[in-house]
Amino acid sequence: MGLTYQSTGQLTTREIFNANTDNCDYVIALAGNPNTGKSTVFNALTGLRQHTGNWPGKTVQRAEGTYIHKSRRYRLIDLPGTYSLLANSADEEVARDFICFARPDATIVVVDATCLERNLNLALQVMEITDKVIVCVNLIDEARRKKIQLNTAKLSDRLGVPVVATAARSGEGLSRLMDLVDDVAMGRILPKPQPVRYSKEVEEAIAQLEPRVRALVGEDINSRWLTLRLLDCDTRLVRTIENYLNARETAAAVPLAQEGLA
Numbered sequence: 001m002g003l004t005y006q007s008t009g010q011l012t013t014r015e016i017f018n019a020n021t022d023n024c025d026y027v028i029a030l031a032g033n034p035n036t037g038k039s040t041v042f043n044a045l046t047g048l049r050q051h052t053g054n055w056p057g058k059t060v061q062r063a064e065g066t067y068i069h070k071s072r073r074y075r076l077i078d079l080p081g082t083y084s085l086l087a088n089s090a091d092e093e094v095a096r097d098f099i100c101f102a103r104p105d106a107t108i109v110v111v112d113a114t115c116l117e118r119n120l121n122l123a124l125q126v127m128e129i130t131d132k133v134i135v136c137v138n139l140i141d142e143a144r145r146k147k148i149q150l151n152t153a154k155l156s157d158r159l160g161v162p163v164v165a166t167a168a169r170s171g172e173g174l175s176r177l178m179d180l181v182d183d184v185a186m187g188r189i190l191p192k193p194q195p196v197r198y199s200k201e202v203e204e205a206i207a208q209l210e211p212r213v214r215a216l217v218g219e220d221i222n223s224r225w226l227t228l229r230l231l232d233c234d235t236r237l238v239r240t241i242e243n244y245l246n247a248r249e250t251a252a253a254v255p256l257a258q259e260g261l262a
Contacts, residue, residue, distance in 0.1 A: 024066060024075040026185040029099055031126055032110030033119050034081035037138040039063075040168040041110055042078045045178070055094050062094075069178040074185075077104065085125045087236055096237075099129050100221060101244045105185040106132045108177070113143035113150055113165065123159070127193035128225040133161045134180045134191075141167040161191040195224070205231055217241070 032038035042050070046065025055062045063078040079098060080091035087093040099107055109126050111119035116137070127133050137152060156163040162180045166173030183189040197203065206227050213230065214223035221244075229237050 023073065025072040026105040027075050027077065027102070028181055028185070029077050029079055029102075029104040029107040030110065031079045031095055031099065031107055031122065032081060032136075033083055033112070033122055036081075036110045036112040036119060037168050038081060038110040039078065041108070041136060041138060041166065041174075041177075042076060044168045044171060044174055046076055058090055058094060060090050060094050067178070070182055072182065074181070077102075082122065084122060085129070086232075087234060093236065096129070097240055099126060100225075101240065103130075103220065104132070106134060106181050108134050108136050108181065110136045110138050113137045113140045114146055114148060116150070124196055127159070127161060128196060128228070129222050131161075131191050131193055132184050133193060134177070134184060135159060135161055135163045136173075136177055137163060137165045138168055140165040140172065141170065158194065160193045162189060198228075202228075202231070217245070 030038060030042055042063065042065065045067045047067070049067065050063060050065025052061060052063045054060065060080055064075060065078075066073055066075050068074070077098065079095040082089070082092045082095050085092055085096040085099070087096050098104070107126055107130055109123045111123060123133070123135055135155070137150060137155070140150070143150060150165065152163045152165050162184065164173055164177050164180055166177055168174065180189065184191065198206075206224060209230065210223050210227045213227050217223060217226065221241075226237075226241070
């Protein structure tokens with residue numbers, strides 16, 4: 001049996017978030033602070049091929065749509081606009097859990113070119129969860145009007161992930177963005193985010209706890225990030241992890257049951 005969504009359990013964990021993989025090749029998450037033009041990026045990519053609803057068990061609005069690029073069909077999940085992923089609100093919890101447990105094939109983080117420093121806080125948090133990140137520096141036209149110059153190549157080198165400048169309202173840079181998403185999803189580009197380093201005491205605690213966390217969750221979840229959240233006493237995350245592990249065990253049991261019935 002090949003490594004299909006069913007055999008690896010990824011389909012089951014995505015279904016928890018209603019991330020339907022039917023008729024699409026890749027699932028892409030779209031994250032960003034409010035007022036970065038994230039919705040404009042979403043609308044520009046998906047056009048009329050989108051619909052809205054609520055996240056499972058939440059009153060938080062959910063939007064998703066599809067687009068086709070290089071003969072491949074992408075499902076784009078527009079995550080709630082948040083300033084962090086520390087799960088202090090329902091919006092943050094939804095965004096964090098989807099990136100972590102639904103394991104999208106790539107995550108686009110939209111940042112505002114006119115206030116880059118503030119927006120990069122979320123980008124760094126996303127990169128602690130997943131390597132498959134593309135940073136979309138949007139509103140580059142506004143930055144030009146304010147005489148702000150950005151070196152996206154240098155920023156990409158510092159972050160360790162692809163970076164593209166866009167002006168979603170006019171469509172500038174969107175073709176390049178789709179190319180980068182395709183490269184990351186297909187594995188032609190393998191981002192290597194620069195890790196955030198903490199105080200000596202925190203790093204020592206991570207070193208002690210992380211091996212035990214990795215033994216529990218395997219390679220599916222970034223064990224360093226999960227260790228940090230446990231050190232932060234994130235009890236809601238613990239409950240989500242339990243649901244995830246149960247779903248993974250159920251998915252692993254399906255092929256065995258099918259073999260027994262054959």
